[in-house]
Structures are given as structure tokens and as C-alpha cells.
Amino acid sequence: MKKPKKHLVFFFILVCIVSLFGCNRTRIIDKISIVHVFGFDQADNGELVGTALFPQYTKSKSSDQIQYLEEQASSSVLFVPKMAAHTSTPVELSKIRVLLFGKKYAEAGIQDMVDRFMTTPQLGTNIHIAVSTHSARETLNRFKKEKSLTLAERIDHNMQGQSLPTMNLHVFLNHFYGEGMDAYVPMINIDENDMVSVEGMGVFKGDKFKLQLDSEQTALFSILKDYRSQATFKIPLDEKDRSEIIIIKSFRGKSKWDWNPKKKQMNLRLQLEMTMSQHPRKYNLEKVQEINKIKKLIGTNLEKGIMELLETFKENEVDPLGIGNIVRSKDRNWDEASFYQLYPTLPIHVDVNLQIIHSGLES
Amino acid sequence: MFRKRKGKQLPKRRYDTVDKTISDVFERAKKSSDFTTISLFEEDQLKISFYKTLIDPSILQKSVLPFIKEKASAIKELTDLTEIIPIEGITFTKDYHEVEKALHEGSVVVFFKDKKDEFALLNISYARLGQRETNDTQNEFSVLGPKIGFIEDLSTNLHLLRDHLGTSDLIFEEIMVGSRTKTKVVIAYLDGVTNPTYIDTAKQRLKELDVDVSFDNTQLEQLISDNTRTPFPLFITTERVDRTVGSLLQGQIVVIGDKSSYAIIGPVTLMEFFSNPEDYYLPSIVASFFKLIRIFGMMFSIFASAFYIAVFTFHFEVVPKDLLGPIIYSRANVPFPPVIEVLFLEITIDLLREAGARLPTKIGQTLGIVGGIVIGQATVEAALTSNILLIIVALAALSSFTTPIYKMSNAVRLLRYPFILMAAIWGGLGIYVGLILLITHLSRLKSLGVPYLLPLFPYRKGGVVGSFVRPNYLNFNKRPWYLRALSLKRFFPANDKDPNEGLDTE
Numbered sequence: 104m105k106k107p108k109k110h111l112v113f114f115f116i117l118v119c120i121v122s123l124f125g126c127n128r129t130r131i132i133d134k135i136s137i138v139h140v141f142g143f144d145q146a147d148n149g150e151l152v153g154t155a156l157f158p159q160y161t162k163s164k165s166s167d168q169i170q171y172l173e174e175q176a177s178s179s180v181l182f183v184p185k186m187a188a189h190t191s192t193p194v195e196l197s198k199i200r201v202l203l204f205g206k207k208y209a210e211a212g213i214q215d216m217v218d219r220f221m222t223t224p225q226l227g228t229n230i231h232i233a234v235s236t237h238s239a240r241e242t243l244n245r246f247k248k249e250k251s252l253t254l255a256e257r258i259d260h261n262m263q264g265q266s267l268p269t270m271n272l273h274v275f276l277n278h279f280y281g282e283g284m285d286a287y288v289p290m291i292n293i294d295e296n297d298m299v300s301v302e303g304m305g306v307f308k309g310d311k312f313k314l315q316l317d318s319e320q321t322a323l324f325s326i327l328k329d330y331r332s333q334a335t336f337k338i339p340l341d342e343k344d345r346s347e348i349i350i351i352k353s354f355r356g357k358s359k360w361d362w363n364p365k366k367k368q369m370n371l372r373l374q375l376e377m378t379m380s381q382h383p384r385k386y387n388l389e390k391v392q393e394i395n396k397i398k399k400l401i402g403t404n405l406e407k408g409i410m411e412l413l414e415t416f417k418e419n420e421v422d423p424l425g426i427g428n429i430v431r432s433k434d435r436n437w438d439e440a441s442f443y444q445l446y447p448t449l450p451i452h453v454d455v456n457l458q459i460i461h462s463g464l465e466s
Numbered sequence: 467m468f469r470k471r472k473g474k475q476l477p478k479r480r481y482d483t484v485d486k487t488i489s490d491v492f493e494r495a496k497k498s499s500d501f502t503t504i505s506l507f508e509e510d511q512l513k514i515s516f517y518k519t520l521i522d523p524s525i526l527q528k529s530v531l532p533f534i535k536e537k538a539s540a541i542k543e544l545t546d547l548t549e550i551i552p553i554e555g556i557t558f559t560k561d562y563h564e565v566e567k568a569l570h571e572g573s574v575v576v577f578f579k580d581k582k583d584e585f586a587l588l589n590i591s592y593a594r595l596g597q598r599e600t601n602d603t604q605n606e607f608s609v610l611g612p613k614i615g616f617i618e619d620l621s622t623n624l625h626l627l628r629d630h631l632g633t634s635d636l637i638f639e640e641i642m643v644g645s646r647t648k649t650k651v652v653i654a655y656l657d658g659v660t661n662p663t664y665i666d667t668a669k670q671r672l673k674e675l676d677v678d679v680s681f682d683n684t685q686l687e688q689l690i691s692d693n694t695r696t697p698f699p700l701f702i703t704t705e706r707v708d709r710t711v712g713s714l715l716q717g718q719i720v721v722i723g724d725k726s727s728y729a730i731i732g733p734v735t736l737m738e739f740f741s742n743p744e745d746y747y748l749p750s751i752v753a754s755f756f757k758l759i760r761i762f763g764m765m766f767s768i769f770a771s772a773f774y775i776a777v778f779t780f781h782f783e784v785v786p787k788d789l790l791g792p793i794i795y796s797r798a799n800v801p802f803p804p805v806i807e808v809l810f811l812e813i814t815i816d817l818l819r820e821a822g823a824r825l826p827t828k829i830g831q832t833l834g835i836v837g838g839i840v841i842g843q844a845t846v847e848a849a850l851t852s853n854i855l856l857i858i859v860a861l862a863a864l865s866s867f868t869t870p871i872y873k874m875s876n877a878v879r880l881l882r883y884p885f886i887l888m889a890a891i892w893g894g895l896g897i898y899v900g901l902i903l904l905i906t907h908l909s910r911l912k913s914l915g916v917p918y919l920l921p922l923f924p925y926r927k928g929g930v931v932g933s934f935v936r937p938n939y940l941n942f943n944k945r946p947w948y949l950r951a952l953s954l955k956r957f958f959p960a961n962d963k964d965p966n967e968g969l970d971t972e
Binding site for chain 2: 129135
């Protein structure tokens with residue numbers, strides 16, 4: 104009589120599983136509104152403005168049919184219910200690929216919003232987070248007019264093959280909540296031709312947007328931060344002559360930070376491998392001396408640029424490179440408050456070791 | 467079935483009528499129109515009885531009757547027949563059971579009318595009558611290798627085996643199956659290689675089998691299998707001679723039955739169903755690739771439509787962004803949830819398959835066009851299914867055909883449905899629950915007492931790689947030890963003798 108009992112138990116477990124998981128609401132792929140980009144702004148009365156772009160694939164195979172929704176609410180939780188009133192199918196957040204903040208809202212502080220990201224498990228963390236110089240509303244409207252949903256792709260390829268430092272929500276959250284570092288994000292701009300462009304990066308101080316870097320500073324930042332940055336640099340030797348210019352492209356870069364606890368000094372050794380795309384004719388690269396000359400020229404130029412960049416960070420008291428974190432890993436008695444009191448005057452010694460792996464050929 | 471009867475008494479009752487005397491035998495046989503009795507001498511002294519449907523009439527006319535008539539006077543005793551008739555295998559018996567049996571095997575019975583206690587049996591059966599002449603493989607094709615298959619005749623099949631395996635180690639043991647049909651079934655094995663436990667188990671199961679008829683070995687396979695409540699075949703049924711010989715050499719037993727063109731190979735493991743004799747004719751890298759393709763095909767066939775449902779009903783997040791557009795657009799007008807859609811198409815495909823198997827070949831081709839093109843295209847245009855699903859279901863059906871053994875490919879075909887239902891209820895979780903149940907079931911199966919998942923579970927060292935790829939012959943000179951063959955080594959590869967070595971020293 105043992106066998107039927109066993110079967111009963113098995114059946115009971117099966118019933119339990121059905122009743123426990125069978126209540127899961129189905130989300131059939133063509134019966135949902137899939138948000139692709141979500142933007143956040145601050146309204147004049149202090150409330151939040153949420154904007155979202157939905158592609159309407161049921162009407163067209165490509166993503167040229169885009170539905171644009173804008174809602175004002177006092178809390179970000181209310182966006183979805185309010186938006187659902189306008190859509191024919193339930194709003195689903197789990198396919199969001201870019202979270203966009205308007206600059207004004209970012210400057211006012213985004214702590215509550217980032218906290219919400221943490222408590223929204225539908226959001227993946229391998230998505231982009233960006234700040235737009237104009238309001239997020241305007242930028243998304245621009246996209247709707249462009250009939251494209253390629254913001255994520257734009258940021259993606261700029262991070263992989265250009266000068267933008269890599270960043271996604273996962274890393275952002277680490278920088279945002281982590282001690283001894285500040286978060287940074289790529290910036291989205293609407294340029295004078297009314298085109299959306301990915302340009303430079305922005306740095307947060309705490310939860311407030313503090314500093315915006317231009318393209319050249321971003322390129323320098325990316326070779327400090329990323330191993331495989333492909334930033335392009337232009338070094339003009341003579342302001343008047345267009346041909347007196349060196350153009351180099353970064354190929355690999357290793358930055359080694361060294362904390363000297365006695366002198367309270369930071370040493371940065373930067374090992375760079377670069378390709379030279381263009382150089383003035385007067386340098387004959389077949390001669391070793393001339394190569395060394397040009398290497399030194401580039402090296403000092405980069406060193407200068409990096410020093411300036413670090414000075415900017417120190418002036419603004421932001422630490423996107425995570426220098427505080429590096430010191431913390433070396434110093435047992437590290438304390439965030441006292442370190443950042445010292446930070447603006449912290450001496451950082453930069454040493455660039457440059458190698459040119461090839462020249463001339465475009466890659 | 468076998469297991470169920472364990473512990474029960476064998477039934478005493480016989481299901482066919484039992485003759486008490488020899489005259490009963492003849493009386494009953496005479497009811498049939500094909501039973502003939504010829505009287506030879508003037509006083510009807512010597513009689514010859516036979517079923518004319520079973521004997522070879524030309525032998526009777528040329529080699530039996532003339533000689534008897536010629537020397538009629540010389541026959542005083544039945545034993546004199548051995549000197550008169552130039553046929554081997556004349557036996558004499560007094561047992562009427564044997565007489566009856568011999569009659570059904572195609573013997574002629576010679577006896578004196580007034581001395582009905584001794585009979586001479588002359589076997590002149592025409593075994594090949596009604597048998598097909600071609601023995602190409604019908605269902606298991608391969609591009610390379612011999613294309614000989616078994617036919618529905620035991621002696622031919624045994625001839626094929628004996629012909630391929632010229633060793634006196636090859637033993638045939640004959641067992642009668644079927645209380646009515648008395649089908650001859652032969653267990654073949656290699657003496658000194660095959661583990662006697664397998665032989666004994668198979669023999670015991672066949673002997674204790676109580677059925678009236680065994681139509682085919684594919685049926686017999688189920689009757690002696692370890693678990694009859696499983697969709698998985700627990701023996702390989704093959705019609706290829708090379709596969710059968712190969713498994714004999716591996717130390718497996720082969721059961722061959724009369725009137726069946728399929729040989730049963732046992733004990734087998736799950737992964738053997740995905741190997742094909744052609745694997746051994748191709749270079750091992752190529753063969754391994756194709757074997758992996760076959761295993762992938764099996765997986766794809768089971769899980770493709772289930773994953774379609776799971777993803778499109780519950781987990782749309784895993785669809786890449788660029789694929790969302792085409793998928794949603796093609797599904798936009800479909801009024802059903804993905805489950806109904808999938809079930810509709812899967813059943814359509816299975817209908818086509820079943821109809822294709824039943825229809826005569828010439829109509830079957832038309833069916834392919836009607837089914838594949840017209841129905842497929844029309845269902846999409848009528849917005850009953852999406853384009854993407856059509857591709858997935860067609861691919862799944864296609865990949866289920868890659869499994870070489872038909873019974874296994876049917877099991878794969880069936881397994882799709884529980885997974886489709888599981889995916890419809892619980893999405894991805896349902897597929898994993900189903901997978902766990904499936905693996906549990908598989909790990910409990912046995913073939914002739916040998917675990918079905920063998921090199922994988924219970925884990926046996928040195929067998930896992932060989933069950934997914936086809937190893938190089940240099941490393942493949944042993945029988946798998948977990949099949950417990952009596953001798954492991956099969957051959958000793960010679961050391962590499964590169965002729966260049968000799969040339970270079972010049």
C-alpha cells in the first residue's frame with residue numbers, strides 16, 4: 104500500500120505548483136506596450152514629468168511607428184498607471200534600454216529615482232543611463248520625429264569604438280552608492296542641426312549633476328578608465344597650419360594608480376598603446392630619434408591634458424575616477440569625509456608611457 | 467508485461483485445441499482445403515500427407531514421388547525411405563506432436579495406412595515462397611556503407627549475420643514464441659564477449675512470454691522490455707545488418723524473429739540511439755559533428771515550440787530588440803494565445819506526417835506539396851499562426867527526423883506536447899520542471915537491467931565523450947567497460963609507421 108500514497112504526494116505537489124505559479128499573469132508579446140526609452144524631467148511645480156517611447160510594432164515591422172507618452176506625477180511609481188490609461192495594452196518596463204534624465208532634474212538630485220531603480224526588478228542593469236543637456240522630453244520628442252529608437256545603439260557603439268567611457272546602470276549604481284567614487288554618465292545633446300548626438304559626459308557629485316566634460320576631456324577620461332578605449336586625439340603643433348597636426352588613436356591603455364601614504368601623494372602610471380593616423384611631414388618616422396621626439400611630444404601633451412582634467416575634478420570636488428576608492432584599498436584607516444577634505448589639494452603625479460604600434464594606416 | 471506477471475503462476479490452460487491422438491491430428495487437418503493426402507500403392511498402402519501451401523511442389527514431383535514409385539516394392543519399412551529418396555533430413559517419429567509441428571513447417575509425412583504409429587518426415591518446405599527478394603534498407607538510410615537490410619525471413623536473416631560474422635563464436639539460440647503462431651525467435655550473441663547475464667535475462671523473458679502471437683520484433687521488443695509505460699524504446703530495433711553486426715561485436719545481444727525484418731538489439735543506452743552506422747564510415751571529426759547535430763536536433767525538436775510559447779507568453783524580455791519588430795508584426799493579427807497557435811500547427815504537422823506514412827507513395831508526394839506549401843502559406847495568410855512559428859515548427863519537425871531509429875524519433879515527436887503544455891502553464895519554469903521530470907524518468911529506465919542513461923548516469927568514467935562524439939579508431943579499440951563485456955580489447959592498433967622516416971634517413 105505504499106505506492107498509491109507516493110502517487111498522492113506527488114499529485115499534491117503538482118497541484119501546489121500549479122496553484123502557486125499558475126496565477127502568473129501572461130504577457131503575450133503582441134499584447135503589451137514595450138517601453139524602450141524612459142525620460143525623467145522636473146516640472147515647474149516640482150512634480151516629475153515622465154516621458155516614454157513605445158514602438159508600435161503591430162502597425163509596422165520597423166520601429167518607425169512610435170507612440171510618445173508624457174505624464175506628470177508626484178512620484179515615479181505613478182507613471183505606469185497613468186500611462187496605462189492612454190495605451191491599449193499593458194505597459195511593460197522590462198525592455199527599457201535607456202533611462203534619460205533631463206539636466207535640470209539631474210542637477211536637482213536624483214536620489215529618489217535611483218532608489219526606485221533598485222526596487223524595480225523588471226529593469227535590467229545592462230541598460231544605459233544618460234543625461235541630456237536639453238530636457239528629456241525634448242530629446243525624446245526629437246527621436247519620435249526622427250522615427251528611430253536607436254538611442255541605445257548610439258551610446259553603445261560610441262562606448263565601444265569611440266571616446267565614450269563605458270557605463271551602464273550596473274556600474275552606475277556601484278558608483279552612485281559606492282564609497283570613494285562618484286557616478287558619471289554619457290551626455291545626450293541636441294546639436295545646432297537639430298540632431299540628437301552623444302557628446303561628452305557628465306559627472307555627479309552625490310546625487311546631483313555637477314560637471315559636464317567636453318569631448319576632449321571625455322576622451323582623456325576614457326583612456327584613464329577603460330582598457331580598450333578607442334578615443335581619437337588631435338594635437339595641433341601650430342595653430343595656423345592645418346598640416347601641422349598629430350592625430351592619434353588609442354588602442355590599449357592601462358592605468359596604474361599608486362598611493363604613497365607617506366607623502367600623501369597619488370602616482371598614476373599610464374601605459375598607452377596608440378596608433379598614429381596623421382603626423383606632420385617633417386618627422387621621418389623611419390628614424391628612431393624622430394619617433395622618440397614625437398612620442399615625447401604626444402606624451403607631454405597627454406600628461407598636460409590629464410593634469411588639467413584632474414585639476415577640474417579636484418576643483419569641482421568630484422571623483423569619477425574613484426581615487427578615494429583606490430586609496431581606501433591601500434589605507435585601512437580611510438575615512439570618506441576626511442579624504443575628500445584633502446582631495447582638492449591632493450597631489451597627483453602623472454607619468455605617461457607611450458608606445459606607437461603603427462602609423463599611417465587607418466584601422 | 468513481463469514484470470507484471472512476476473510471482474504469478476504460469477497459466478495451466480492452453481488456448482488452442484489439443485489433439486488426443488494421431489487421427490485427431492489428421493481429422494482436423496483434413497478440414498483445411500490445402501491439406502492433401504496422396505495414396506501411392508494400389509491398396510493405398512503408403513500415404514503421403516502435406517499442406518500443399520507449405521511445401522515446394524517441384525521437389526515433391528522431382529525428388530520424392532518418382533523415387534518412391536520406382537522402388538515401390540522395395541519399401542517394406544519406413545526406414546527404407548532413407549535409401550530411396552535422395553533428400554537429407556528424413557526423420558522418423560512416433561510422436562504425433564512432432565508430426566503436427568512438422569506438417570506446419572512444410573514437411574511431408576509418409577506413413578503406412580495400417581501402421582499409424584510411425585511416421586517419416588521429409589522436410590521439403592518452400593520457405594522463400596512469398597518473401598520479398600530485395601533486401602535494401604527501407605527506413606534507415608545511409609549514403610555510405612552497405613545497404614543490405616533484413617527481410618521477413620529468419621533463415622535469410624541468420625544467413626546474413628553468419629555471412630558477415632565468420633566466427634564460430636557467433637551463437638544462435640532458438641526459442642519459440644507465441645502459443646499459437648510458434649514463431650521462431652533466435653537470440654544471437656558472441657560467445658566469450660557478451661555478458662551471459664544479458665543472454666540469460668533475454669532468454670528467460672522470451673521463454674516465459676505468454677502471448678498467442680508475435681507479429682513483429684517491434685512488438686516483441688515491447689513485450690520483453692523492462693518498462694512498458696514509457697514512450698522511449700528500450701531496445702534498438704534496426705533493419706541494418708551492419709548495425710546489428712556492430713552491436714554483436716560490442717557485446718550486446720541481438721534477437722531476430724521469423725517473419726520480421728527488424729532485429730532487436732539490447733541492452734542499449736539512450737545515447738546509442740543517436741549514433742548511426744554511417745558514423746563509422748566517415749572520418750571521426752566529421753562523424754562527431756553529425757552526431758552532435760543529431761543530438762542537437764533531438765533537443766531542438768523537443769524544446770523549440772515549448773520555448774516559443776514560454777518566451778512569447780511570459781518572457782518577452784529575452785527577445786532581442788531588433789527581432790521584436792518582425793515577431794510582433796507577424797503575430798499582430800493572430801487572435802489566439804501562443805499555446806493554441808502552436809498546438810494548431812504542431813497537430814497539423816503531425817497529421818501530415820501520419821497521413822504521409824499511411825498514404826501510398828505516389829499520393830504522398832502530392833500531400834507534401836499540399837501540406838507543406840498550401841496549408842503552411844494559407845494558415846499564415848489567414849492569420850491563424852505567425853510566420854516565425856511556421857519556421858520554428860517546420861524546423862522542429864525536420865530535426866526530429868535526424869534521429870536514426872524510428873521508434874526514438876517517435877518518442878521525440880510525442881515528448882513535444884507535454885513540454886508545450888508545461889510551457890503554456892508556467893513558462894520557462896514549466897520547461898525546467900518538465901525537464902526534471904523527464905530526466906528522472908530517463909534515469910529510472912533500464913534496458914535488460916542496464917541503466918538507460920548509462921555513461922551519464924550513473925556516471926561511468928571514459929564513456930561520456932564516446933556517447934556524444936565518435937572517437938578515433940586508435941582510441942576506440944575497447945568495448946565500453948560499463949556494458950560489462952567479457953573481453954574488453956577489440957583490436958590493437960599498430961604503432962604509427964611513417965614511411966617518411968625511412969626516406970629521410972637516406
